[in-house]
Amino acid sequence: MHCRCSFNSGRFWATSITGSGGQMAENRTGKTMLGSCLCQKITYEILAEPRSVVGCHCVQCRKTSGHYVAATQIKSELLEIKGLSNLTWFQSSATAKRGFCKNCGSQLFWTEVGSGKTSVMAGTIDGATGLTMDRQIHTETKGDYYELPDSTIVDQSTL
Numbered sequence: 113m114h115c116r117c118s119f120n121s122g123r124f125w126a127t128s129i130t131g132s133g134g135q136m137a138e139n140r141t142g143k144t145m146l147g148s149c150l151c152q153k154i155t156y157e158i159l160a161e162p163r164s165v166v167g168c169h170c171v172q173c174r175k176t177s178g179h180y181v182a183a184t185q186i187k188s189e190l191l192e193i194k195g196l197s198n199l200t201w202f203q204s205s206a207t208a209k210r211g212f213c214k215n216c217g218s219q220l221f222w223t224e225v226g227s228g229k230t231s232v233m234a235g236t237i238d239g240a241t242g243l244t245m246d247r248q249i250h251t252e253t254k255g256d257y258y259e260l261p262d263s264t265i266v267d268q269s270t271l
């Protein structure tokens with residue numbers, strides 16, 4: 113079955129190795145992942161193996177995503193973002209902000225100010241990720257219309 117809402121599928125991270133030529137990220141981990149917003153005005157590259165995916169069921173994630181958020185995470189310095197003029201940051205709490213495309217509304221990033229790390233919404237990564245969603249946080253505020261994925265419930269402070 114094909115999802116008819118998708119116009120861009122099947123791009124794999126490995127294409128980045130041959131994509132831009134010259135100095136690539138092999139000297140970091142040898143592979144990168146590519147991602148983008150829906151309209152493609154923002155693209156990004158994850159330059160090292162990111163954290164496993166964590167599902168967050170907090171009210172803010174549910175509001176901004178329309179369901180719940182599933183995100184991986186990387187040191188901010190290992191995330192290269194292009195199209196910054198379209199990236200808007202919304203300060204969603206005293207300590208965190210969320211990055212989205214001002215053109216198409218895609219949610220791409222979350223960061224705790226000063227942490228040096230950026231969460232990347234896993235659904236915006238192009239192609240196969242090789243990642244697993246192995247933990248869930250803030251499950252006490254999950255919606256009543258869905259079941260939790262079968263993975264460990266942890267406190268956000270353990271991440």
Ligand SMILES: [Zn+2]
Nearest residue numbers: 149151213216
């Ligand atoms: Zn966009």
Ligand SMILES: [Zn+2]
Nearest residue numbers: 168169170173
């Ligand atoms: Zn959340």
